Amino acid sequence: MxxxxxxxxxxxxxxxxxxxxxxxxxxxxxxxxxxxxxxxxxxxxxxxxxxxxxxxxxxxxxxxxxxxxxxxxxxxxxxxxxxxxxxxxxxxxxxxxxxxNVIALDQIEVIASVAEERKTPVAISTIKAIQIIERASNQEFPELLKSTPGVYATKSGGGYGDSRINLRGFNSENVAVLINGVPVNDMENGRVYWSNWAGLTDVTQSMQVQRGLGASKVAVPSIGGTINILTKTTDAKKGGYFSASTGNNAYSKLSFGLSTGLTEEGWAVTLSGAKIQGDGFVDGTWFEGYNYFFNVTKQINNNHILSLTGFGAPQKHGQRESRANIQYWRNAPEPLKWNPDYGILGGEILSVEDNFYHKPQFSLNHYWTINDKSELSTAVYASYGTGGGGGNLGFSNITAPRISGTYSPIDFDALVAQNEANVDGSASVALRASRNDHKWYGVLSSYSNEINNNLKLLVGADLRWYKGIHFREITHLLGAEYYIDNSDVNQPNKAVRVGDKYSYYNDGIVNWTGAFGQLEYTKDKLAAFFSGAISNTGYKRVDYFNYLDSDPNQTSDVQNFIGFQTKGGVNYNLTANHNVFANLGYFEKAPIFDNVFQNFVNDVNPDAENEKITSYEIGYSYRSAVFNANVNLYRTQWKDRAFIRSLRGAGGEDFFANLKGVNAIHQGVEVDFVYSPSTNFKATGMVSVGDWEWQNDLLGVEVFDGQTQIDGPFDLAIAGLKVGDAAQTTAAFGIEYNIVPDVKVSIDYNYYANLYAQYDPLTRRTTDVGQGTADESWKLPSWSTIDLRLKYDFKFGDFDATLFGNVNNLLDTEYIADAIDGSNHNAASSSVWFGQGRTWTGGLRLNF
Amino acid sequence: MKYLNKLNLVALLMAVAIVSCDPLEDTFAELDANTDTAISADMVLTLEDDDYELLEDAPGGAGAAQYKNFDSPDEPRTLIPVILDSKFPHLGNGSSALVTYDYYSPIRVNNEISHTVTAQEYQDMGQTFGNFNDDGDIIAAANFLYPDAEEEDLLTLTYDYYASGSVSQRTSKVARLNGFWYISYEPTQDDYRFMGQAYNNFDSRTTGRNRMGVLLTNKYPFADEGDVKTAVFTYTYVPSGGSRQYEDFLVAYEFDGSAWVGVEDVTAQSLQFGNEDGTWVPDNTIKYVLSGADYSTIGAQYAGTAWGDNLNTYGNFSRTGGSTSWSDDLMVEALGFLLNSGGFVTTDGQKYVLTVVVYNGATVTEDWSLIRENGEWVLND
Incomplete structure (x- = not known):
């Protein structure tokens, strides 16, 4: 191969x-x-x-x-x-x-730290709107990037918006995602919830993956890299489009876009919207989603542009959360489609595991050209997240009664009968949702000044305030009148009904104050930059259920952590075709909220430490009109990875063991190219070979609370173990060929190998001190898929029309892309999801 | 030339794709090899007459084949595997069978002993008045006089009894059953008449056992479920070529909550078998899936710990290895606590396979095998 x-x-x-x-x-x-x-x-x-x-x-x-x-x-x-x-x-x-053809693109690119080829010394891949329109169909952001180096993307359980992405072997906590320059990683746990943005591909102008340190000036958790998404801004021209498509499992999508263009008075308005729905390839993964986007721009004069942007993608969808061993899926009548997480109530489908979310984001941007040399760009933004994930209460998806045997939906009517047998009208089983609402406000401002022809200074501020609101609520009482909850100390034995909070209710408040600066030097063939950013993260937790309203401990003290990043790089253009670059960075990342407050109460982990990351990289690129290629070598060291264990202290109190000194190293080589010898033929390709390992064992660990030994001695035997959960070797090849000028056929081939099942290194613990051997987690079989696309451009009356079709996984290959390692580190003991089989979409787009 | 190259590219891609289009083939083959292609099943069955007849030619199986039951403790352990092999030759490793069979274990008088309590013996037993005055004294006397008694021994004890201000001589038939002495009920002449007998005896043991049950239910209706009582009636028969015989016939009754039910000569018993690599072996393993209440029981015990609170919140065991995770040791401890909390078999040697729902990044089940050794539940490897 x-x-x-x-x-x-x-x-x-x-x-x-x-x-x-x-x-x-x-x-x-x-x-x-x-x-x-x-x-x-x-x-x-x-x-x-x-x-x-x-x-x-x-x-x-x-x-x-x-x-x-x-x-x-x-x-x-x-x-x-x-x-x-x-x-x-x-x-x-x-x-x-x-x-x-777009207003204020330059300015938003500065705010968003978009990297430029042959100038910014980082490894990048950019996907543009036209490629997104051709591919999007039922693909989401992570999958659009699957053919770029260093990226590993899967559909996880297969629900709408449930895709995930890893960059250079790091999961979403360590991959920064910016939309129009605004960071969107969860402020508490650092994760990225792509379901917040499902459908937003429609309004994406470009998507740039900056691998490794990235070009972001603001402090972001860019260990694996940065994904920089630019939505549409304002179209300079009047026009619009209408598009309708259909696909497998009742997929349907209607979308439109309208732009006024820039009027003589200096106004421009762009609007777009879409509705997407379907039953999902996997059983019980129905979905209904919308997306909207608007932008109103006023060019006040030559020096001032004011631009208001808003977008959101409300959705709800059924999920598949349960993983199981391979044999369980194989025994199912349809192994790729079976989903144990939904049931039937009164003849209607009812999902135990579902997800609903809406996170509108609004941004008011001001671009001020102060003079020839200096500019000030400011974005004031607000975002409100509402939604959460559904789940079971009082029953288990695995042992719940089923309509007719193991591989049939959960029998909710039987669960209703179980509730009805309760003489007091209370629920012993119900459905609930874990809500994760938030409010987020921020200001991102950057001032640039060209000190002279060669030197440019850029300074800025990054201020954020965030409040996460976490609680559980009852969503369906399954025939009962109420559920008795005893987790609120302020209201013991509370009868809760649909929409009422139960189980837990707390806020996480994050205050972020950051400043950054960058010096760029450009002379002839040389471009260099040095940047630094410092930020203070303040965490506060308010717990409404575990503490009495009269208890001052209901609100924790603010816990502050200082993080910083420094990075620099040089690009040198050897000739018009060849350039080389190098970058180097060191940064310290503040511990995430959940590592500061543990056990879901206001207990502070006093020894939470910054994680330390060192990364360096060299790259070479070749550019010509017909052939572009990049080669990158990288090495990222991740030190003092946060490993925290909660234990019982000597006096029975909670106690945290911070296991320090666990390091990981991610290094590798990435090659990619685009070859386009003529306007009717294009070949693209990439190969990424990673070598990602845990670096060292922790031997004879003993945990003390004062003089008392609480735990250990034990070894954490992980040295040399491959990092799991992302394929270490990936390759992709694509061909686009115009059979006749208006008909284009494209084939994409993707190959994945050296994927190890996910595991938690903390579980590789042995009390045979010095005797422990590190067992590699299960190595999944390598696999490949082929996608096929067809596009036909034609005139339809006055419209420029495009007919398009996509088939993903053309050969209906059975493969496994997500696995959790099992006790025997083999295929039989691992918990997996199968990947999706052949799916398709087709549709028509009219541009005017 | 160029066009040809493009075709080559396409051909290459297709070739690569087709070569690698069944990536899981080897994994599936490996899984199939692991499971030994054996089919496994968990069965609950009761042996029928036809099943016993399968033992006709098996060593030591002729009796069971003829009488359709087993009559020694070893027989079901050695002979039921023969039946299972014969009936289910396709079942292999991992299968289990809970088999209910008939066991012939009649209660028959073992040693008959008669004894009159002597003055010295009253004294030795601490009976300073030289007589007994309640049932407890009679049981105590049997224990004192015959500490080495065997099962189903019948002691006819003659003693002085003090009641209502006077001492009289009485006789009781005391039977040894399951390690205890019981004062047996002896029907009076009126009782025999009440039971429809013209003479003070029965010529059918089955009729005697049944009617005595009705009599006892009439006389002692306020017993507790599970109480045991013995009775002795006179059984008469004429052996071929001999003269009429009269003998004491011992019967045992157990109160089922509403009536005294006689212990039959043949009782239904159950034994668990497991299939280990193709061989059926007797096994007392009970497979059990934890109920919602079980999680609550454990959660209540561990409330206040990070893992206990997590269990109470999510209704499953966190096994992520993180701060709220249940370690292997904790799992054994918690499941042992559950097994001791009532309703489970707690004799030494009892094995359980408990299916619990855990969260290890995904919600899955784990099976925990526990065995009770020296009064403790430990992991059964």
Whole structure:
């Protein structure tokens, strides 16, 4: 397999050589608004394999041309232009103006720290709107990135929005996600809930993966990398679209978009919306989702732009949470589709495990061009999350009565009967939801000043206030009148009904104060930066159930932690085609909320420590009009990974053992390329080979509380164990081919290997001190999938119409992409989900 | 040339894809090999006449085949596996069978002893008045006089009894059953008439046992469930070629809550068998899935600990290894606590396989095998 990939690589690379002819054409691309050089634009000679990419000043040069030549110049955010010339000897096309098609894109890119090729010294992959529209169908953000290096994305249980992504072997707690520059990782546990954004692919303009340290100036948990999503901003042109699609398992989607364009009075409004619903490939994973987006921009004058953006994607969907061993799934009549987590009540489907969430985000951005040298960009934002996940109360999905045997839905009517047998009308079984609401306000402001032609200074502030509201509520009483809950000390033996809080109710309040600064040096072929960010995280916990209202301990003291990051890098453009870069960074990440407050009460873990991350990386890139390639080598060391155990102290009190000194190392090589010798053919590919391991054992650990030994001695035998939960080797190849100009067929091939089942290193504990051996967790079989896409562009009356179709997992391959390691570290003992079988979508899009 | 190359690319991709299109084939094969292709089943069954007849040619099985029951403790342990093998040849490792069978264990008088309590013996027993004055004295005398008595021995004891201000001589038939002495009920002449007998005896043991049960239920209706009583009636028969015989016939009764029910000669008993690598072996393992109430029982015991509170919140055992996690040791301790909390068999050697719902990142079940040794529940490896 790997050999075949190699053959393919060599084969594609051999196209990179140019052919010798005569005559040189050169020119300079300028932004029509700012007059600055446009860097990185593609200048293609139509009908040939020749072309160039503009340099930092916007200059390009193409040699060996003759006769009638058509140049096609394109770059994201600008209208494409075509120039025809007859070449007989050298020609200078002079200054060519490119007209931006999006308002304030530059400014939002600065706020969002979007990285630029051949300038920002980090490893990046960018996916643009057109690729997203072609692929999105029933794919979500994580899966759109599956063909980029370092990325491992799965659909997890298969529910709508339940996908996950790992970058360079790190899970979402260590991958920063920014939407328009605003960090969206949960402020308490650092995780990313993609279901908050399910459907938002529709309004995405670009999605950039910055692997490793990333380009973000604000402090973010970018250990694995940063995913930088830019939504649409404001279209400069009037227009719109309407799209309808359908797919497997009653999938349907309707969407529209409208833009007024920039009016003479300086106003621009963009609106879009969509409705998505379906039954889901997996049984009981029905979904209903919407998304909306609006932007109102006012260009006050040449110096001030004010822009209000709002978007959200409310959804509810059935989930599959239960994992089980392989044999359990195999015994099911439909192993890939079976889901034990839903049932039937009165003939209607009722999910035990479901999820509902709505997190609108509003941002008011002000862009102020102070003078030729300096700008101030400020985003004031607010976001409100409402929703949670459903689950069982008083019964277990595994042992619940079923309608007809193991592989049939839960018999809710039997559970209702069980409640009805209670003479007092109380519920012994019910459905509940664990709510995780929040309010989040922030300001992100950055000021830039060009000190001289070579040096630019950027400073800014990052202020956030966050309140997470956590509680459980009853969602369905299953025929009973109330449920008796005894977890609120303020109201013992409380009868709770649908919508009432029970079990727990607490707030997590996070205060974040951050500042950052960056110096950028650009001279000729060299670009360098150095940046630093410091932040104080203040955590406070309010517990309404475990403490009496009269108890001052109901609200904890504020616990403060200082985190910081420093990073620097250099890019050097060797020639117009070759460049090399290197970056280096060190940062300390404040412990997450749950590691500060443990046991779900206001007990503070006094020894919670910052995690320490060192990362360095070198990269090489090749750019030409027809062939681009990148090679990156990285090494990230993660020290003092937080391992916390809660124990009973000598006097019976709670006590925390902070096991320090557990380190992990993630290193690897990533190669990717795009080869596009003509306008009707494109090949892309990537290979990522990672070597991610736990570095050391902890030997003879003894835990003391004062003089009393509480635990141990034990060994944590993990040295050399492979990190689990993400495939260490991934590869992807894609071909796009226009059979005729308006019909494009695309094939994507993805390969995954060296995936080890997920495990918690803390469980690799042995009391045979010095004798412990580290057993590798189960290594899953490698697998590959093929996706097929078809696109047909045509005129439909006055509309530009596109008919598109996608088939994912074309060969209906059975594979396992998610596994939790079992006691015997083998296939039989692991708990898994099977991946999805063949799915499809098709539809029509009308642009006007 | 270029076009051909594109075709090559496509062909290569397709070839790669087709080669690797069944990634789980080896895993499935490995799983199938592990399970030995044996089918396993958990069965509950009662042996029928046909089943006993399967033992006709088995060593030591002729009697069971003829009488459709077993009559020594070893027989069911050695012979039921023969029946299971014969009936279910396709079942293999991991199977279990809870088999109910008929066991012939008649109560028959073992040694008949007659004794009159002497003055010296009253004195030795601490009976300073030289007589007994309640039933307890009679039981105590039997224990004192015959400490080495065997099961189903029948002692006819003659003694002086003080009642209502005077001492009279009385005789009681005291029977040894299950390690205890019982003063047996002896029907009077009126009782025999009440039971429809013209003479003071029965010529059918079955009729005698049944009618004595009705009599006892009439006379002693206020017993507690599980109470045991013995009775002795006269059984008469004429052996072939001999003269009429009269003998004491011992019967035992157990109160079932509403009536005294005679212990039959043949009783239904159950034995658990497990299949280990193709061989059926007697096993007392009880498979049990924890109920919601069981989680509450354990949760209440461990309330206040991080893991106990977690259990109370989620209704399952956290096994993530984190701060609220139940260690292996804690699991054994908690499940042992549950097994001791009532309603479970707590004799030494009893084995349980408990299915518990745990959360280890996913909600799954774990099976815990426990055995009771020296009064403690320990892991049964």
């Amino acid at each position: 790997r050999k075949q990939l190699l053959v393919l690589m060599t084969f594609v690379l051999s196209f990179a050589t140019a052919f010798a002819q005569s005559g040189v054409v050169q020119g300079r691309l300028l932004d029509a608004e700012t007059g600055e050089g446009v860097f990185g634009a593609s200048v293609l000679v139509v009908g040939t394999t020749k072309g160039a990419v503009s340099d930092v000043d916007g200059r390009f040069r193409i040699a060996n041309l003759s006769g009638n030549v058509t140049f096609r110049i394109s770059y994201i955010g600008y209208d494409q232009i075509t120039i025809e010339r007859t070449v007989s000897g050298d020609i200078d096309l002079g200054d060519i103006e490119l007209v931006p």
